[in-house]
Every structure is written in structure tokens, then in C-alpha cells.
Amino acid sequence: MTTQFQPKDETLRRIYSLTEKDMKECAAHLMIGGGTRGGPVLHHGKGVRVWDANGREYIDCTSQSWALYLGYCNQEIWGAINEHAQNMTHVHQGFDTLPRFALARRLAGIMPPGMSRVSFVPTSGLALEGCMKLALKNRPGSSHFMCLWDSYHGATLGTMGASWISTRSAGSYAGGSRFVPMTRQFVRAPNPYCYRCPFGLKSGSCNLMCARMLELTIQKGVNGPPAGLLIEPLQASGGQICFPKRYVEEVREICTKYEVPLIFDEIQTFARIGKWTAAEYFGVTPDFIGLGKAIGGGMPLGVTVVRDGLHGFEPDAEELHTFANNSLSQIGSLKMIDMIERDKLLDHVNRMGAYLNEGLLKLRREFPEMGDIRQVGLHIGVEFVKDPEGKEPLNDAAKRIRDEAMNRGAIFGLAGVRKNLLKVKPPLIVSQAECDEILRIFGETLRAVLR
Ligand SMILES: Cc1ncc(COP(=O)(O)O)c(C=O)c1O
Incomplete structure (x- = not known):
């Protein structure tokens, strides 16, 4: 395994020593009523990053169902909860x-x-x-x-x-x-x-x-x-x-x-x-x-x-x-x-949101398929189209972009109704350097999938 996590508790120790074979057996007992299955098995996380059970690192632009505002395993939050x-x-x-x-x-x-x-x-x-x-x-x-x-x-x-x-x-x-x-x-x-x-x-x-x-x-x-x-x-x-x-x-x-x-x-x-x-x-x-x-x-x-x-x-x-x-x-x-x-995070959210928006608009010069970019704070979506005038939805592209980005170390969200839409909604603590990383992976992914 890929972490320094060495649990003292006997139950935790058993959990964290499950093998691939164990996981397959366990999965057979599990029903999941939503989301896509078959992705990485997430193992541990810190800040905006998460690692899978094989040690692969991802920058997470979904905040796990948009729910982890201050990132994974935030020490101050969990310190207070633990205490x-x-x-x-x-x-x-x-x-x-x-x-x-x-x-x-x-x-x-x-x-x-x-x-x-x-x-x-x-x-x-x-x-x-x-x-x-x-x-x-x-x-x-x-x-x-x-x-x-x-x-x-x-x-x-x-x-x-x-x-x-x-x-x-x-x-x-x-x-x-x-x-x-x-x-x-x-x-x-x-x-x-x-x-x-x-x-x-x-x-x-x-x-x-x-x-x-x-x-x-x-x-x-x-x-x-x-x-x-x-x-x-x-x-x-x-x-x-x-x-x-x-x-x-x-x-x-x-x-x-x-x-x-x-x-x-x-x-x-x-x-x-x-x-x-x-x-x-x-x-x-x-x-x-x-x-x-x-x-x-x-x-x-x-x-x-x-x-x-x-x-x-x-x-x-x-x-x-x-x-x-x-x-x-x-x-x-x-x-x-x-x-x-x-930490004045509401101002930070506005700054990082505007920064990501600017980066996405720059990318759109190269990829006119990014038909509409909708951003308020870190509530961001990109809608993909065949061409900006006709606006015909590029329906399967969003999923291919999501999958390819995952291979390249970034997790983006797929929209529900509109199959041609990707969501970019990292934790509110995302830094400017992390935004650059997100934009870099987004651009490289678009080059790989759309060109
Ligand atoms: C806008 C909105 N309302 C309500 C819900 C339901 O939330 P939950 O699944 O936590 O009950 C969601 C979940 O995605 C949501 O996005």
C-alpha cells in the first residue's frame, strides 16, 4: 500500500490489508444505486488530492459529490471532531x-x-x-x-x-x-x-x-x-x-x-x-x-x-x-x-473561480468545442459542442474527456442531464498553482481526445 497509515486498531488493520482478491469478493456483496462504478478504489486523501489503492495520485475537481469544501482529511476540522x-x-x-x-x-x-x-x-x-x-x-x-x-x-x-x-x-x-x-x-x-x-x-x-x-x-x-x-x-x-x-x-x-x-x-x-x-x-x-x-x-x-x-x-x-x-x-x-x-475563503473562491474561467477561456481559443463556459465562484461547467454556431452537443466527448483526464491524474464531474457537460468544482481551498495544474491536465486531455 501507498500510505504511511499504520492503524493501531485491529479492525482498521484488517480493512487496510484487504487484497485485490478480497476487494473483488467484497464488491459482489455491494449494491450501488448511482454514480459510475469501476473507477479507482480510493485509498487516502489530503487537501485537493486523493490516491487510489495502487498509489496513483489525482487532483479532485469534484470535492467528492461537491461535499469536501476544505479538502480531504482537513486536520483542523477532523482535529476538532476527534477532540x-x-x-x-x-x-x-x-x-x-x-x-x-x-x-x-x-x-x-x-x-x-x-x-x-x-x-x-x-x-x-x-x-x-x-x-x-x-x-x-x-x-x-x-x-x-x-x-x-x-x-x-x-x-x-x-x-x-x-x-x-x-x-x-x-x-x-x-x-x-x-x-x-x-x-x-x-x-x-x-x-x-x-x-x-x-x-x-x-x-x-x-x-x-x-x-x-x-x-x-x-x-x-x-x-x-x-x-x-x-x-x-x-x-x-x-x-x-x-x-x-x-x-x-x-x-x-x-x-x-x-x-x-x-x-x-x-x-x-x-x-x-x-x-x-x-x-x-x-x-x-x-x-x-x-x-x-x-x-x-x-x-x-x-x-x-x-x-x-x-x-x-x-x-x-x-x-x-x-x-x-x-x-x-x-x-x-x-x-x-x-x-x-x-481564511477569507469566499474572496479566495471568487479569485480562483475567475482564474480558472480565464484559463478555460484561453483554452477555448484552441478548442472551439468548448461551446459554453459557465462560472460563478467555483461552481463551473463546460458544455462541449460540435461547433460553436450549430451548438450540436458533443455527447460522448464529455465522458471520454472525463475518463482520459482521470488517466492523467484529474477527476472531473460528469453532468446529469446534459451528457456533453463537464463540471470543474474543486474544494474551496484550491490554490493558484493547483488551478494551473487543473488547466494543464484539462488542456492536455482535450488535445488527446479532440485532436
Ligand atoms: C442541488 C441538489 N439538491 C439536493 C441534492 C440531494 O442531496 P443528497 O443526495 O445529499 O440528499 C443534491 C445532490 O446531488 C443536489 O445537487
């Missing part, structure tokens, strides 16, 4: 603890003004379901939720019906479509995907047709008052699509006009876009925010945030989960937030 684990670990949510108090106040301090109450759950999907529960509670008599085309909000039974995986968005029905009898139908409105406007209009002179369609859908497409509109203000899995500011503002106005609770899914946008929230970035305050993924500093955690003046949860079995009060995740979150602030 706290000697004192307290999991607690029933009926008991208060100091970390839970501290995190509630800390989060209230970085959420948009007027959004000062939070509820903790074990995962992102549950955080959104918490938003949906509160939307229903605040909009009695409503029944149907709305979302946007190509959105992704999770694969729990409550969120799957809002995710593109339940539709034909990617060209054929995907996994979520098999569970329709158990999931809910969300009423969808068009997403503002300006690079390929579904109405054939041009950004700037379109009168925001997608906002008009949202309003018409509320008026004519939903039975009864909508229970809520769930949106990612920057769509991630749907194609790294940054919505126009005016569109997000109009969504707020429309929701207010029709009394539709507005839910922001900020599970990928939190801090990654160079502001604490997309709400702050757009200057638009929703009624609910769902946080997840990186929010636990690498530990599982979801957070439901509610606007002041709205009904929140009461201890009446409205929101009850065994692991809703995991103090280790809360410590991970608190430590990460402290470090983002202390």
Missing part, C-alpha cells in the same frame, strides 16, 4: 447540546437577514423535505409542489419527483421514473437555460419568457394553490446553469403575488459561489432554504432554514429523526464556517 468525539457524539434531538445551540446561532448569522431559525436533519434531501413540510404548513389547503425543468433535488421519495431523474430530460427515462407510484408529481416550469433557450429567444430581448411561463403555469397548470416552488438558483446537475439575476428577482415577485412559498435549494451553492448563499448573491430572500452536502464540513448534515414570521417546526413529531442531533456533524460545520471566515 469532541472524546466528549460527546450522537444525542437524541429531544436533548439540547452546546454544539447545536452554537451552530443554530452561527448559521442564523450568515443566512440572509430575516432568516434566523434552523432545523437540523441528517442529510440534504431531508433538509429539502423539511422545507416542503414547512411550506405545506404555511400554505394550508395547498397540495401540489412546483419545480423547474432539469432540476435535481435528491433521490428521497419526497424529492425524487422534483429531480430530472424521474423524467425523460436526459433523453430516456432514468432511475427515478421507476418509483413514480411512490413519488409525487411536481408541476414543472421551464428553466432559464439561455445558451439553448427553449423558446428560441435571445437573452436580453426575451422579456424573460421563462418567468412569464412560470406565472402562466401557476395560473393555469396547478390544481389549487401551489404548496411551494422549489428551485436551485444555480442549477447544478441540470448543467451548471446560472440563472439571470432578473429572472430570480421575478420569481420572487411572482411567488409573492400568488402566495407561493419559495424554496431555495442551496445544497450546492452555499459558499461555493463566493457568497454564503445564492440568496445573498442574487439579493433575493426566499421563504425557505435547504442546506446540505458540504455544510457538515465533511460529515452528514442537512439544515432547513425558515424566514422569520412563518410557522416553523413544533416538537409535535413534525420533524423527528434519530440522527438529527449529531454533534460531530455540528462541530464539523462550525469549524468549517469558522475557517471559511478566518
Whole structure:
């Protein structure tokens, strides 16, 4: 093996001495419901880098499902978690603890003004379901939720019906479509995907047709008052699509006009876009925010945030989960937030994002197949096309580029809906020298695959 890791614990020692043959046997017992299998077996990581069981090194531009903001095995985060684990670990949510108090106040301090109450759950999907529960509670008599085309909000039974995986968005029905009898139908409105406007209009002179369609859908497409509109203000899995500011503002106005609770899914946008929230970035305050993924500093955690003046949860079995009060995740979150602030990482994210964008734009001079580069902070996607005018998607290229880059030591993410899109979303601590390395491998890979 390729690490200095010499565990003292007997169970750990057994795990870290598994052979290739053992791994094959183990794999036969394992079911995986998503992601691509058959890639490297990851063994250990540090900062933005990870090594596989054969000792190969990769620079990771996925932050492992965009969840490791401060990189692998961050010593300060895990130091705090380890220290706290000697004192307290999991607690029933009926008991208060100091970390839970501290995190509630800390989060209230970085959420948009007027959004000062939070509820903790074990995962992102549950955080959104918490938003949906509160939307229903605040909009009695409503029944149907709305979302946007190509959105992704999770694969729990409550969120799957809002995710593109339940539709034909990617060209054929995907996994979520098999569970329709158990999931809910969300009423969808068009997403503002300006690079390929579904109405054939041009950004700037379109009168925001997608906002008009949202309003018409509320008026004519939903039975009864909508229970809520769930949106990612920057769509991630749907194609790294940054919505126009005016569109997000109009969504707020429309929701207010029709009394539709507005839910922001900020599970990928939190801090990654160079502001604490997309709400702050757009200057638009929703009624609910769902946080997840990186929010636990690498530990599982979801957070439901509610606007002041709205009904929140009461201890009446409205929101009850065994692991809703995991103090280790809360410590991970608190430590990460402290470090983002202390190290001015939001500014760093904006600088590194702009630097990567500039490097990608330079590469586009050589590779016009990079049809659209969409970047806000370190929330970056590159959409590949046959030619920039025709914009015909280069569908299999993105996967070949992803695979070739992996051979060359960089891990990029493949988008969900759009098969021609690669995601570049390294941990927030990525340095300029590491950005240069990412751009170098990206360029070499494009030369190998496209030329
Ligand atoms: C925007 C967004 N919302 C919700 C989810 C669901 O998160 P989880 O799989 O952690 O429940 C994801 C996961 O990819 C996501 O990207």
C-alpha cells in the first residue's frame, strides 16, 4: 500500500490489508444505486488530492459529490471532531447540546437577514423535505409542489419527483421514473437555460419568457394553490446553469403575488459561489432554504432554514429523526464556517473561480468545442459542442474527456442531464498553482481526445 497509515486498531488493520482478491469478493456483496462504478478504489486523501489503492495520485475537481469544501482529511476540522468525539457524539434531538445551540446561532448569522431559525436533519434531501413540510404548513389547503425543468433535488421519495431523474430530460427515462407510484408529481416550469433557450429567444430581448411561463403555469397548470416552488438558483446537475439575476428577482415577485412559498435549494451553492448563499448573491430572500452536502464540513448534515414570521417546526413529531442531533456533524460545520471566515475563503473562491474561467477561456481559443463556459465562484461547467454556431452537443466527448483526464491524474464531474457537460468544482481551498495544474491536465486531455 501507498500510505504511511499504520492503524493501531485491529479492525482498521484488517480493512487496510484487504487484497485485490478480497476487494473483488467484497464488491459482489455491494449494491450501488448511482454514480459510475469501476473507477479507482480510493485509498487516502489530503487537501485537493486523493490516491487510489495502487498509489496513483489525482487532483479532485469534484470535492467528492461537491461535499469536501476544505479538502480531504482537513486536520483542523477532523482535529476538532476527534477532540469532541472524546466528549460527546450522537444525542437524541429531544436533548439540547452546546454544539447545536452554537451552530443554530452561527448559521442564523450568515443566512440572509430575516432568516434566523434552523432545523437540523441528517442529510440534504431531508433538509429539502423539511422545507416542503414547512411550506405545506404555511400554505394550508395547498397540495401540489412546483419545480423547474432539469432540476435535481435528491433521490428521497419526497424529492425524487422534483429531480430530472424521474423524467425523460436526459433523453430516456432514468432511475427515478421507476418509483413514480411512490413519488409525487411536481408541476414543472421551464428553466432559464439561455445558451439553448427553449423558446428560441435571445437573452436580453426575451422579456424573460421563462418567468412569464412560470406565472402562466401557476395560473393555469396547478390544481389549487401551489404548496411551494422549489428551485436551485444555480442549477447544478441540470448543467451548471446560472440563472439571470432578473429572472430570480421575478420569481420572487411572482411567488409573492400568488402566495407561493419559495424554496431555495442551496445544497450546492452555499459558499461555493463566493457568497454564503445564492440568496445573498442574487439579493433575493426566499421563504425557505435547504442546506446540505458540504455544510457538515465533511460529515452528514442537512439544515432547513425558515424566514422569520412563518410557522416553523413544533416538537409535535413534525420533524423527528434519530440522527438529527449529531454533534460531530455540528462541530464539523462550525469549524468549517469558522475557517471559511478566518481564511477569507469566499474572496479566495471568487479569485480562483475567475482564474480558472480565464484559463478555460484561453483554452477555448484552441478548442472551439468548448461551446459554453459557465462560472460563478467555483461552481463551473463546460458544455462541449460540435461547433460553436450549430451548438450540436458533443455527447460522448464529455465522458471520454472525463475518463482520459482521470488517466492523467484529474477527476472531473460528469453532468446529469446534459451528457456533453463537464463540471470543474474543486474544494474551496484550491490554490493558484493547483488551478494551473487543473488547466494543464484539462488542456492536455482535450488535445488527446479532440485532436
Ligand atoms: C442541488 C441538489 N439538491 C439536493 C441534492 C440531494 O442531496 P443528497 O443526495 O445529499 O440528499 C443534491 C445532490 O446531488 C443536489 O445537487
